[in-house]
Amino acid sequence: MKSFILGFALVTSTLVASAQARELTLAEKVDILVKSYPGIIKDGSDKAVTFAGSAKTMPVDDGVARDHFQKLESGDIVDSLEQIYLAGPCETKPDVNFDPGRIRAEPLMKLIYGGSRKEVAGNLVPVKWFGETLQVTKVNGVNKALEAVRDELVSRSDLRKYLTPSAGVFNWRKVAGQQNLSVHSFGAAVDLNTKFADYWVWSGGKPGRVPVYKNKFPMEIVAIFEKHGFIWGGRWYHYDTMHFEYRPELLEIAKRSGVSACK
Numbered sequence: 001m002k003s004f005i006l007g008f009a010l011v012t013s014t015l016v017a018s019a020q021a022r023e024l025t026l027a028e029k030v031d032i033l034v035k036s037y038p039g040i041i042k043d044g045s046d047k048a049v050t051f052a053g054s055a056k057t058m059p060v061d062d063g064v065a066r067d068h069f070q071k072l073e074s075g076d077i078v079d080s081l082e083q084i085y086l087a088g089p090c091e092t093k094p095d096v097n098f099d100p101g102r103i104r105a106e107p108l109m110k111l112i113y114g115g116s117r118k119e120v121a122g123n124l125v126p127v128k129w130f131g132e133t134l135q136v137t138k139v140n141g142v143n144k145a146l147e148a149v150r151d152e153l154v155s156r157s158d159l160r161k162y163l164t165p166s167a168g169v170f171n172w173r174k175v176a177g178q179q180n181l182s183v184h185s186f187g188a189a190v191d192l193n194t195k196f197a198d199y200w201v202w203s204g205g206k207p208g209r210v211p212v213y214k215n216k217f218p219m220e221i222v223a224i225f226e227k228h229g230f231i232w233g234g235r236w237y238h239y240d241t242m243h244f245e246y247r248p249e250l251l252e253i254a255k256r257s258g259v260s261a262c263k
């Protein structure tokens, strides 16, 4: 009987270990991407994605070889899914050039949220945010996800000072010092109170020289945003700790890969 129990325990722990961390294939990652934008991205493979309601297709890999900085400026879909975001209520100091989610496929974002200021603005709806009203995209239910975050935080008066005044959601602009659009251009990212923000550029960073990582935002706030599909800029080597953006595919890829910020 004893040996049976030991044998069972061994088998169980082996299964747990193998389920805990597994590198997903590109096809699996694209499948998660497709399912994260239902009714918008229709189908996908490791070669291309197709869009609902149009004949548009987009290659997953555009064939251009890029270094990390070029990926940050103009990534394709494969670049945007390469680094695995680490979620969970634990703070980690990001490794050099570990920027999961900071690499985005801008052509994909434009097809999802709108290709111009006017197109994006047509999808914005008001979201009440602790006495403020934020303009958030309704595409893919981002507004609902942010409302769910708010509803979980509403009873936490001790955390209120971090959440408001917010530094805003919608702002059609480029990333500081880069050619690509900020996710704020799509109404799918929120900046919390700048008073508690640590941003690598404001800390005196220059390309290739990033100041020491700092963060003042409680991990309880981060965990609630992550639960509802938002990634946190405080997980990035090029850190931006007030920044949260809706990237449900990256949280699902992390979950399915069995990785976490909590060791």
Ligand SMILES: [Zn+2]
Pocket (backbone or CB within 6 Å): 184, 189, 190, 191, 240, 242, 243, 244
């Ligand atoms: Zn931001």
